[in-house]
Amino acid sequence: MVFNSFGFILLFLPAFLLAIQLAKRIAKKRPELKEACKIVIIAFSLVFYGLFGVKNGIVLAISVLANSVGTLWLRKLKSGLLLFTLILVNIAALMFFKFSGMFFPIAISFYTFNQISYIVDSYKGDIEKFDLLDYLLYILFFPKILQGPLMGYGDFTGELDKAQNAKFDAEIVLRALLLLSFGLFKKVILADTFGRAVDYGYDNLMTLGSLEAILVAVFYSFQLYFDFSGYCDMAGAVCMMIGFDLPDNFNSPYKAVNIIDFWKRWHITLTKFFTKYVYIPLGGNRKGAVRMYINFMIVFLLSGLWHGSGWTFIVWGAMHGVLYVLTRLVMHGKKTGNDVTKAVVQVKIKSVGILSVLKHVISVVLTFIYVTVAWVFFRANTISDAITLLTRIFTGGSRRIATNISACFQLDELWYVIKVTPIMKLGFAWDVCLWLFVVISVIIIFFSKNAIQISKGCKIGIKTTVLTAILLVWSIVSFAGVSTFLYMNF
Numbered sequence: 001m002v003f004n005s006f007g008f009i010l011l012f013l014p015a016f017l018l019a020i021q022l023a024k025r026i027a028k029k030r031p032e033l034k035e036a037c038k039i040v041i042i043a044f045s046l047v048f049y050g051l052f053g054v055k056n057g058i059v060l061a062i063s064v065l066a067n068s069v070g071t072l073w074l075r076k077l078k079s080g081l082l083l084f085t086l087i088l089v090n091i092a093a094l095m096f097f098k099f100s101g102m103f104f105p106i107a108i109s110f111y112t113f114n115q116i117s118y119i120v121d122s123y124k125g126d127i128e129k130f131d132l133l134d135y136l137l138y139i140l141f142f143p144k145i146l147q148g149p150l151m152g153y154g155d156f157t158g159e160l161d162k163a164q165n166a167k168f169d170a171e172i173v174l175r176a177l178l179l180l181s182f183g184l185f186k187k188v189i190l191a192d193t194f195g196r197a198v199d200y201g202y203d204n205l206m207t208l209g210s211l212e213a214i215l216v217a218v219f220y221s222f223q224l225y226f227d228f229s230g231y232c233d234m235a236g237a238v239c240m241m242i243g244f245d246l247p248d249n250f251n252s253p254y255k256a257v258n259i260i261d262f263w264k265r266w267h268i269t270l271t272k273f274f275t276k277y278v279y280i281p282l283g284g285n286r287k288g289a290v291r292m293y294i295n296f297m298i299v300f301l302l303s304g305l306w307h308g309s310g311w312t313f314i315v316w317g318a319m320h321g322v323l324y325v326l327t328r329l330v331m332h333g334k335k336t337g338n339d340v341t342k343a344v345v346q347v348k349i350k351s352v353g354i355l356s357v358l359k360h361v362i363s364v365v366l367t368f369i370y371v372t373v374a375w376v377f378f379r380a381n382t383i384s385d386a387i388t389l390l391t392r393i394f395t396g397g398s399r400r401i402a403t404n405i406s407a408c409f410q411l412d413e414l415w416y417v418i419k420v421t422p423i424m425k426l427g428f429a430w431d432v433c434l435w436l437f438v439v440i441s442v443i444i445i446f447f448s449k450n451a452i453q454i455s456k457g458c459k460i461g462i463k464t465t466v467l468t469a470i471l472l473v474w475s476i477v478s479f480a481g482v483s484t485f486l487y488m489n490f
Helices: 006-029 036-050 054-077 080-099 108-124 132-140 153-165 170-203 210-241 259-263 268-279 289-307 311-331 339-345 353-379 383-395 403-407 412-419 429-447 451-457 462-477
Strands: none
Touching (some): 006 036, 036 054, 036 132, 054 080, 080 108, 108 132, 108 153, 170 462, 210 403, 210 429, 210 451, 259 353, 268 289, 289 311, 311 353, 311 383
C-alpha cells in the first residue's frame, strides 16, 4: 500500500487513527494493557506492508527474525566477530537482491539500514535492553518503512513514548491534513506529471531538440524533488496526527549554495547514517586530509551502490563525491580560485547588498545545474543514454517543444479552462500548461517555505481549510493515473 491510494486515504488512515484513539483510551483505563498502542501500530504496519505481496512479506519476516535472534546473541556474547558477521549478512542480502536480477523487495534498503543501526547500537551499549515490541515497531513502523527517514532507535522510542501520551488535538489534526494535502499535491499532480514527460524524453532521446533535452533533464530534477518531498510531507503528516515527530529528511535542497550544503538538505538522515556507520568507522577526519577525502569518496560511491546496481549510479555517486571533495579543499584553503569559484563554494553568504545577492543566486543556480546533470546519470538506463541526452542539449537544434511532451501537462481540469478562454487562439497555447507547471514548481522549490514550516506556522482558519480541501480532492480524483514513489525502488 502507498500513501497516494484510495485504500490508504479513505480506509486505512481513518481506521488507523480511530484504532489509535481507542487503544489510548483502553490503556488509560486498564494499565495492564499499556502496550495497546504499540500492538495497534504493529498490526496496521503489517497490513500496510503485507499488501505489497507475499514475497515481500517473507523477505521482511526472515530479515526481522534473523536480526532479532542475532541481536540477542550479540548482546550476550559481546563478540566483535559476530557483529561483523551480522552486518555482513545484512549487506550481502541487500546486494543479492540488488544484483541477482530477482525481484527487489519493497523497502529492503531502508529496513536493512535500520537493522544495521540497531545491531551496532546494541553492541555499543546504546540500547539498554532488547524489547521485542519496540524492536518490531522500530523496523515496521509504516510511515517510515518505505522511504525513511532513517531514525536512531533511541530517538524513535522517545517519540513513540510521546505519541502514546499525546492527547487528541483538533488543530494539530487540521495542520496535519494541510501537510498531507501538500504532500499529495506534490506527488500526484506535480511529480507524476513531470514523470510522464521525463519518460517520453528518455524513450525518444535521439529525437529531442536542445530545449526539449534541457527540459527533460530539469523535469527529472523536479520530479524527484516533488516525489521525495511529497512522501516526506505525507509521512510527517500521518505521524503528526498521532503526536509523533519524524526527523527532518528534506529541507529545500535546491536552495543549496554548494554540494556540501545540498547534502545537508537532501535525504538528511541517510547522510547522517553514512557519517555515523561508514565515514567515522573508516577514520573520518582523524587520519589526515588525504584519508579524509578518500573516506568521502568511499561514502559517495557506496551511496551510489545503495541507490542502484548499474554503472550510472556509480557515476552519479562519483560526481557528487568529486565535487564534495573539491569543495572541501577550496573551503579549507587547500586550493585557491577566483571570486566566482569562492562564491560557488561559500556555505553562508551574508545577504547584504546587490553583490552578495548576486553571488548567492549564482551559487544556487550553479549547484542546481550540477545536481541536475548528475541526476541525468541517475535516471538514465545506461551511461550512453545519459551522454546522449546531455549531447542533445548542444546538438539538438532549435525547434518547438514536441506535442507529446506538452500534452503530458494538459490535465483535463487545466486544459478545459484554457480551451474556453482567448488564450487558445494564441500560438503558444499548446505549451501554456507546461510552462504553468514550470513556474509553479520554481516558486515552490526556490522561493517558498517548506510545507512543514507552512503547516506548523500558518493560522488555521477558513482559507487553510478550503486550500486543504481543494488539494485533497484534486489529488484524490487523480489517483487513477499515479505511480509508486521513486525511492521505493532503491
